Amino acid sequence: MIAKTTIDQVFETARVEEVIGDFVQLKKSGSNYKGLSPFSDERTPSFMVSPVKQIWKDFSSGKGGNVVAFLMEHEHFTYPEAIKYLAKKYNIEIEETEQTNEDKEKANERESLYLVNEFANTYFQKTLHKTDPGKAIGLSYFKERGFTEETIKKFNLGYSLDEWEAFTNEAIKKGYKLEYLERTGLTIVKEEKRFDRFKGRVMFPIQSMSGRVLGFGGRILTNDKKAAKYLNSPESDIYHKSKVLYGIYHAKQSIAKEDNCYLVEGYTDVIQLHQSGIKNVVSSSGTALTPEQIRLINRLTKNITVLFDGDAAGLRASLRGIDLILEQGMNVKVCTFPEGDDPDSFAKNNTLEEITLYLSEHAQDFIQFKASLLFEVSKNDPIKKAETVRDIVNSISKIPDRIKKEIYIQECARIMDISEEVLFSTLAQINKKQFQDTNKQYQQEQKAFEVIKHKQPVKKVDIQYELERKIIQILLLYGNEKEEFEDLILKENDHNELVLEPVKHEAKVFEKIYLDLQDDEMQFSNENFRELYYTIIDTLNQNPDFAIESFVNTVTPEMANEITTILMEDERYVLSNWERKNIFPKEKQHTVSQLVSETILSLRCYLIEQKVTEFKQETLDTKNQVNKNILEEVKDYSSLKMLLSRKLNRVL
Incomplete structure (x- = not known):
C-alpha cells in the first residue's frame, strides 16, 4: 500500500501538461494545450489539456480525467503503478513493500x-x-x-x-x-x-x-x-513489434523539444548516437516501418529524418517506408553516410559538432534524394527513366497536403528535366486509379456486408438533462465565487396582477443554486448529476478553498470522467479556432450571475411546461369532463411561465 500522504504529494507536484507532454506533442491554445489524440488515428487535433484545471479531454474517443487517469488509459498502468511512475518522475520518495509470492499470484x-x-x-x-x-x-x-x-x-x-x-x-x-x-x-x-x-x-x-x-x-x-x-x-x-520503437523512452522529450526525429535501423545506432549527444533518435528494430510506428512519432513531431548507411541496395529497399511516412502527412528528410559508414560507426568516430554539421548539410528533402538516387540508375535508359518518374510521382500522390504536392511536382520536374504538365497529368492518373480502387473495394465490402438499412429516428434533445448538466458545470467552474444576483419576487400590483419585482443581493454561486433548487423542491432526474450535485455542494460547504484540480482527484474514475467531459465541453470549440473566422465567443466568467439566473429560470420554465402537460393529460383522462381546479392550476402556471419567459427575453 502507498501512504495517502505520498499520493497527496504526487497529485500536488505532478503537472498534467508536463506528464502528457512526454507522450503527445502539445501546442499552446489560449490558456490550454491541444494535440493529436493518442487514442485514435487522426490528423486534426481533438485532444485538450487544461493546466488550470489539471485535467485532459480526448474528444475523439470520449476519454478524459486527471494525470493518473491518462497514465492508466495510455500505459495501461494500475492506479498504484501510475502513482509510482509520477513519484519517480518528480523525485518523490515512495514506500514500496516487496511483492510476496501471494501478491504475484493475485x-x-x-x-x-x-x-x-x-x-x-x-x-x-x-x-x-x-x-x-x-x-x-x-x-x-x-x-x-x-x-x-x-x-x-x-x-x-x-x-x-x-x-x-x-x-x-x-x-x-x-x-x-x-x-x-x-x-x-x-x-x-x-x-x-x-x-x-x-x-x-x-x-x-x-x-x-x-x-x-x-x-x-x-x-x-x-x-x-x-x-x-x-x-x-x-x-x-x-x-507488438509493429507498435513499438526502440529508444522512444529516452528520445521522446528530445524529439518534442527539437521538433524532429532521427530514424535509424538498429539498436546500436540508437545507443551510439544518443551517447554522442543526438538524443532524438529511435529505431524500428530491424522490422519494416509500420503506420503505427509512424503515428507514435507523429504525436511528438511532424518531422522525420531517415538515416541510411551508404549501401545502395539497402537504400532502394528502404524507400518503401518513406511512402508510408508521407501518407501520414509528415515531413521527411533523408541523410546517407559515406560508403562504409553507418550511423553507429559515424557517431563513434566523430564529435557531436561534426555529427550535427554533417546531418544539417547532408539531410536532403526526400523527393530530391529519391529523384537523384533513381536518376543515377536510369539516366541512360528512357524506359527506366519513365518508370523512375512514375515511381516518384506515385510517392508524391501519397501526400495529403495539395500545396506540398504541387511544390514537389515542380521540384521533380526541375531535377528530372521534364515538363510540369506531364507530371501533373501523371499525378491525376494515379489519383484517379487510387480513387477507383478505393471505390471498388468499398462497393465489394458493401455487397459482402449488405444489410437492410432502417431509417434512424432523429434523436430529440433532452432539455432537462442539458440544463442539469449546465448547473453542474457552473458549480464546478464558479461554485465558490461571490456574485451579485437579482432575484424576482412574485407580487400583486395595484391592478391585482401578478408581477415580478427585482431584489438584488450578494451570495456565493453554490449557495444561490442550492437555495433556488430547494425553494422549488427541484430534484435532478439524472442519477449521475444528482450524485455529483450533492458531492460538490457538500465539498463547497466544508472546504472554502475548493479547487477543481484537487476535487477531481478525490472522486471515482467514472465520476472524474463525467466531470472532465462537462468541464472541457466548451474547449471543443476552441479546436475550431473561431477567432480566425472573426467569430469571438463570449467569455462566461464575465456574466456568471446572468448565467446562473438564466439556467435556473430555464429549468423552472421547463418544469412548469411539464406540469401543464401533466394537467392536460389529466383532463383528457377524465374523458372530457372539465375540472375547474385543473383549469385554474393551468392558468396560474401559464401566467408564471409568461412572467419567467419575459425575464428571459423570450417570446411566447
Whole structure:
C-alpha cells in the first residue's frame, strides 16, 4: 500500500501538461494545450489539456480525467503503478513493500507479463555486471562498441548466460510461473523440455514510452551460422513489434523539444548516437516501418529524418517506408553516410559538432534524394527513366497536403528535366486509379456486408438533462465565487396582477443554486448529476478553498470522467479556432450571475411546461369532463411561465 500522504504529494507536484507532454506533442491554445489524440488515428487535433484545471479531454474517443487517469488509459498502468511512475518522475520518495509470492499470484495476467519482463531485465543486468562470463563476454562486447558504463546502465543493457536453463531456473526459483515465462517468449517450452530463448546473447530491453519493458532484443556473439544474429521477443499481449520503437523512452522529450526525429535501423545506432549527444533518435528494430510506428512519432513531431548507411541496395529497399511516412502527412528528410559508414560507426568516430554539421548539410528533402538516387540508375535508359518518374510521382500522390504536392511536382520536374504538365497529368492518373480502387473495394465490402438499412429516428434533445448538466458545470467552474444576483419576487400590483419585482443581493454561486433548487423542491432526474450535485455542494460547504484540480482527484474514475467531459465541453470549440473566422465567443466568467439566473429560470420554465402537460393529460383522462381546479392550476402556471419567459427575453 502507498501512504495517502505520498499520493497527496504526487497529485500536488505532478503537472498534467508536463506528464502528457512526454507522450503527445502539445501546442499552446489560449490558456490550454491541444494535440493529436493518442487514442485514435487522426490528423486534426481533438485532444485538450487544461493546466488550470489539471485535467485532459480526448474528444475523439470520449476519454478524459486527471494525470493518473491518462497514465492508466495510455500505459495501461494500475492506479498504484501510475502513482509510482509520477513519484519517480518528480523525485518523490515512495514506500514500496516487496511483492510476496501471494501478491504475484493475485496480479492479473497482463500485469504478470510485465512483472516477468521486469525481473528478466534486472537479472540480465546483474548477470552482465556481477558474473565472470557477463564481464568477460557481454561487458567486453559493449566496451568494444565504445559504450560507456553510464550508457550501458542508462539503456539497461544485459547478458544472458550461455546455459540452457540458467534464467528459467532462477525465475521459477523466485516465484515466477513458467506459463508467463513462456508467454513473454523468455522461455521456450517443447514437450517436457524448457530452455532460455536468449541463451548466450547480449540483451537490449525494448521499452514503452513510459519506460515499461515490453520485450527484448538479443545479439549472439559467437560465429554460429545456424543461429540468427539478432533475435527479438515474440509477439505477446504486451509486445507488438509493429507498435513499438526502440529508444522512444529516452528520445521522446528530445524529439518534442527539437521538433524532429532521427530514424535509424538498429539498436546500436540508437545507443551510439544518443551517447554522442543526438538524443532524438529511435529505431524500428530491424522490422519494416509500420503506420503505427509512424503515428507514435507523429504525436511528438511532424518531422522525420531517415538515416541510411551508404549501401545502395539497402537504400532502394528502404524507400518503401518513406511512402508510408508521407501518407501520414509528415515531413521527411533523408541523410546517407559515406560508403562504409553507418550511423553507429559515424557517431563513434566523430564529435557531436561534426555529427550535427554533417546531418544539417547532408539531410536532403526526400523527393530530391529519391529523384537523384533513381536518376543515377536510369539516366541512360528512357524506359527506366519513365518508370523512375512514375515511381516518384506515385510517392508524391501519397501526400495529403495539395500545396506540398504541387511544390514537389515542380521540384521533380526541375531535377528530372521534364515538363510540369506531364507530371501533373501523371499525378491525376494515379489519383484517379487510387480513387477507383478505393471505390471498388468499398462497393465489394458493401455487397459482402449488405444489410437492410432502417431509417434512424432523429434523436430529440433532452432539455432537462442539458440544463442539469449546465448547473453542474457552473458549480464546478464558479461554485465558490461571490456574485451579485437579482432575484424576482412574485407580487400583486395595484391592478391585482401578478408581477415580478427585482431584489438584488450578494451570495456565493453554490449557495444561490442550492437555495433556488430547494425553494422549488427541484430534484435532478439524472442519477449521475444528482450524485455529483450533492458531492460538490457538500465539498463547497466544508472546504472554502475548493479547487477543481484537487476535487477531481478525490472522486471515482467514472465520476472524474463525467466531470472532465462537462468541464472541457466548451474547449471543443476552441479546436475550431473561431477567432480566425472573426467569430469571438463570449467569455462566461464575465456574466456568471446572468448565467446562473438564466439556467435556473430555464429549468423552472421547463418544469412548469411539464406540469401543464401533466394537467392536460389529466383532463383528457377524465374523458372530457372539465375540472375547474385543473383549469385554474393551468392558468396560474401559464401566467408564471409568461412572467419567467419575459425575464428571459423570450417570446411566447
